[in-house]
Every structure is written in C-alpha cells, then in structure tokens.
Amino acid sequence: DIQMTQSPSSLSASVGDRVTITCQASQDISNYLNWYQQKPGKAPKLLIYDSSDLETGVPSRFSGSGSGTDFTFTITSLQPEDIATYYCQQYDDLPYTFGQGTKLEIK
Amino acid sequence: QVQLQESGPGLVKSSETLSLTCSVSGGSISSYCWSWIRQPPGKGLEWIGYLYHSGSTNYNPSLKSRVTISVDMSKNQFSLKLSSVTAADTAVYYCARQAVLMSGGIMGWFDPWGQGTPVTVSS
Numbered sequence: 001d002i003q004m005t006q007s008p009s010s011l012s013a014s015v016g017d018r019v020t021i022t023c024q025a026s027q028d029i030s031n032y033l034n035w036y037q038q039k040p041g042k043a044p045k046l047l048i049y050d051s052s053d054l055e056t057g058v059p060s061r062f063s064g065s066g067s068g069t070d071f072t073f074t075i076t077s078l079q080p081e082d083i084a085t086y087y088c089q090q091y092d093d094l095p096y097t098f099g100q101g102t103k104l105e106i107k
Numbered sequence: 108q109v110q111l112q113e114s115g116p117g118l119v120k121s122s123e124t125l126s127l128t129c130s131v132s133g134g135s136i137s138s139y140c141w142s143w144i145r146q147p148p149g150k151g152l153e154w155i156g157y158l159y160h161s162g163s164t165n166y167n168p169s170l171k172s173r174v175t176i177s178v179d180m181s182k183n184q185f186s187l188k189l190s191s192v193t194a195a196d197t198a199v200y201y202c203a204r205q206a207v208l209m210s211g212g213i214m215g216w217f218d219p220w221g222q223g224t225p226v227t228v229s230s
Binding site (some may be wrong): 001032034036042043044045046049055087089090091092094095096097098099100101 | 153216217219223
C-alpha cells in the first residue's frame with residue numbers, strides 16, 4: 001500500500017494567517033492527490049482534486065500544489081469556519097489511502 | 108443534487124456480519140462508482156472498497172476476505188456486508204460516490220459523501 005504522511009498532525013493558527021500542510025507519499029503518485037476537510041461530527045468534504053484543482057464552490061483561499069511524492073495544501077487567510085481536520089488521499093494505486101490527518105485549531 | 112444516506116444497525120455482535128445500505132437520491136446509481144469508507148473513533152479514514160455500476164467490485168486487501176459490496180439498481184441502493192466482525196471494526200461508515208469517465212475510467216476522489224452511520228461491535 002502507498003503510505004501517506006501528513007505534517008504537522010496538529011496546528012494552531014490565528015485568523016488571517018497563512019496555513020500550510022504537507023503530505024508525502026511513500027512512492028511517486030504523479031498528481032493523483034486529493035484534499036478533504038472534515039468538521040467535527042461531519043463527513044469529509046472534497047476541497048481539491050488532482051493535487052491543485054479546486055472543487056466547484058470551494059473558496060479560493062484554499063489551494064494545493066505538488067507532484068511526485070511531495071504535496072502542499074495552503075489556506076491563504078485562515079477563517080474561523082476553516083477549523084477542521086484535513087486529510088490528503090492518493091489514488092495512484094489501489095487501495096486508496098489517506099494521510100493520518102491534520103487538526104487545525106484557532107489560536 | 109445527489110444525496111447519499113447510510114442505514115443499518117448501530118450495534119453488531121462480535122463474530123457476526125455487519126450489513127449497511129446506502130440509498131442514493133437525486134440521481135441514478137448507474138454510470139458511477141460507489142465506495143464505502145470507514146473511520147474508527149478518533150482515527151483516520153480507511154477505504155473499504157468500491158462497486159462499479161456494472162456490478163464489478165474492488166476491495167481493500169486488508170478486508171477483502173470479509174467484504175461484499177453489492178447493488179440493487181431497482182431501489183437505487185448499494186450495500187456493504189462485513190463478516191466476522193471484531194471490536195476493530197467499530198467505526199463510522201460512510202458511503203461516497205466516484206465519477207466515471209466516458210472511457211470507463213474511475214475518478215479517484217470521493218464526492219459527495221453520506222453523513223455516515225456509527226457502528227459499534229459488542230462482545
């Protein structure tokens with residue numbers, strides 16, 4: 001299985017801050033990488049697919065980049081409603097696998 | 108827009124079979140791929156398997172010997188059966204959709220998701 005490693009596991013930031021989360025794959029996955037947002041008690045929500053494509057309706061402050069084994073997820077100006085856990089997920093090979101998640105909190 | 112809703116027993120006894128159903132509304136179950144994903148309490152996400160609208164399936168090797176995903180086109184539903192459950196199978200179970208290209212290729216992201224249904228395995 002392809003292992004996905006996210007860092008940090010948790011992050012505390014202030015409203016308006018730029019926030020960056022990284023995701024590293026155990027092997028080359030090209031750009032087959034997605035990002036999800038999960039709020040407490042809710043299902044995950046797709047934010048970004050194919051490493052950098054923004055899902056329709058998702059605010060432009062969210063962005064993603066990377067290819068190969070190293071990927072980055074960025075929130076350019078953190079908003080209170082962005083408090084959630086964020087997951088990366090690869091689909092280069094089955095089984096699909098997720099990172100362990102990054103819990104984002106407001107400072 | 109399409110909506111997914113999981114249903115099934117919230118409590119299953121150890122060694123028995125977990126059975127869940129995902130009802131799809133607002134769209135047809137055909138022409139898409141449908142997945143089950145689970146999340147143990149306080150932990151991350153694990154893909155269980157998918158069912159292609161044609162009826163073909165693909166399962167996570169870690170669960171393959173115990174998993175069956177099937178479809179009921181007449182009811183616009185698909186189902187998950189997980190046999191010989193243990194406490195390690197306690198989780199919130201989600202169903203989710205994957206788009207399929209005209210060429211038949213399956214897109215690798217999950218959207219939308221159901222709200223999830225918690226299942227506890229008791230001894």
